[in-house]
Amino acid sequence: MALDLFKKVETRKGLFAVEKITLIYNLLTSILILFLFQEMDxxxxxxxxxxxxxxMTFLLMYLYRLAPCKFSAFVRIAIQMSLLSYWYPDTFEFNRIFPNLDHIFASAEQWMFGGQPAVWFCLRFPHMWVSEPFNMGYFFYYPMILIVVIWYFIYRFQYFEKLSFVLVTSFFIYYLVYIFVPVAGPQFYFPAIGDDNVAQGVxxxxxxxxxxxxxxxxxxxYDHGFFYNLVEGSQQIGERPTAAFPSSHVxxxxxxxxxxxxxxxxxxxxLLPFYxxxxxxxxxxxxxxxxxxIVGFVSAFGLYIVVTWMFKRWFAQPMFK
Structure with missing residues (x-):
């Protein structure tokens, strides 16, 4: 296996699919920055x-020609996927200048369910045996991505580029929604309006x-839990009042x-229990x-179909000749 990873092979020239879609998203958001230039921070x-x-994307493409192999292909794609940690908070830099829409979504939630399930859920089950498993599941999001990506790289390499394209393109579609639909979610909106308003449905x-x-x-x-503190620490560092609707986590x-x-x-x-x-x-x-x-769950099936079609129609090429 190790020899196979580093075995030099004849490869196609040019960009991989995931690099192409990243450059397209890069260009689209760059144009948006120029339109909103005076209003942005x-x-x-x-x-x-x-x-x-x-x-960097083009540099990696040219460096790859020096040692084209499975491992160097993985590095190229992994770097593009790692950039999602940049593109996610970047959505906030756009939607922060637009009027927040949480009042519409919280009101819809109130109308549909007669209250706020996000409040009921945690108040009804504050116990460690509930809190810790849920926080573990939430923290497992990025390890879950890593596990599936590595599994495909090792066992289904012929579909590895498709997997990376589907994931990154789906992220970008969600990010475009977040830019133009600024919803922060209860953890940001409820402190902004106060507990009394939340309790009264205002x-x-x-x-x-x-x-x-x-x-x-x-x-x-349970605020003394190990996974509770992992989630709390990661949110304090990397979370922004953005990306609530629909849930990209789901x-x-x-x-x-x-x-x-x-x-x-x-x-x-x-993966099912963690999911x-x-x-x-x-x-x-x-x-x-x-x-x-709910919308995150439903949208995933539509996105998978559409993005897979995009890959097959416009981007699919053999990674190696």
């Missing part, structure tokens, strides 16, 4: 970042409040489960309204 730096990402519009305020509600549940993890099912029933069975806990955790820790999770 640091548009110049954002454009510089995008130029550096584009330059959800005022707060305009561009999050453009200047980013107070995050401490996570509910959407992307559902796509991962589809890919796991298609690749290996054993892989699917192994269920992750979906429940999005509401339990108040990162999302229940409708965010």
């Amino acid at each position: 640091h548009p110049g730096q954002m454009l510089i970042d995008r130029a550096m990402i584009a330059g 959800f005022p519009s707060i305009g561009d409040y999050f453009n200047h305020n980013q107070e995050l509600l401490p996570g509910p549940g 959407g992307i993890s559902t796509i991962l489960m589809i890919m796991a099912w298609r690749g290996s029933r054993w892989l699917f069975a192994f 269920l806990l992750l979906c429940g955790a999005t509401v339990y820790i108040q990162a999302h309204y229940l409708i965010d999770a």
Whole structure:
């Protein structure tokens, strides 16, 4: 296996599919920055970042020709996937200048369920034996992505580029929604309007409040738990008042489960408990309204079909000749 990873092979020239879609997203958001330049916080730096990402992408493409093999192909694709940690908070730099829409989603939640499931859930089950499994499931999101990606790389390499394209393109479609549909979720919106308003079912519009305020509600549940503190620490560092609707945690993890099912029933069975806990955790820790999770789940199937079609129609090529 190790020799196979580093065995030099004849490879096609040019960009991989995931690199192409990243450059397309890079270009689209760069154009948007130019349109919103006067209103944004640091548009110049954002454009510089995008130029550096584009330059790095082409540099990796040329360096790859020096040692084309499975491992170097993996590095190219892994770097593009790692950039999602940049593109996610980047959505906030756009939607912070638009009027916040949480009042619409919280009101819809109130109308549909007669209250706020995100509040009921954690108040009804504050116990360690509930809190810790849900926080473990939520924290398992990125390990889940890594496990599926590595599994496909090792056991289904012929589908590895498709997997990376489907995942990254799905992320980008969600990110475009987040840019134009600024919903922060209960953990940001509820502290902004106060507990009394939440209890009374009053959800005022707060305009561009999050453009200047980013107070995050401490996570509910057993606050001395190991996984509780892992989630709390990661959210304090990397979370922004963005990306609530629809839930990409639910959407992307559902796509991962589809890919796991298609690749290996054993892989699917192994991931299933973590997936269920992750979906429940999005509401339990108040990162999302229940409708965010529902739409995230439903949208995943549509995205998988559309993005797979895009790959086959426009991007599919053999990675090696």
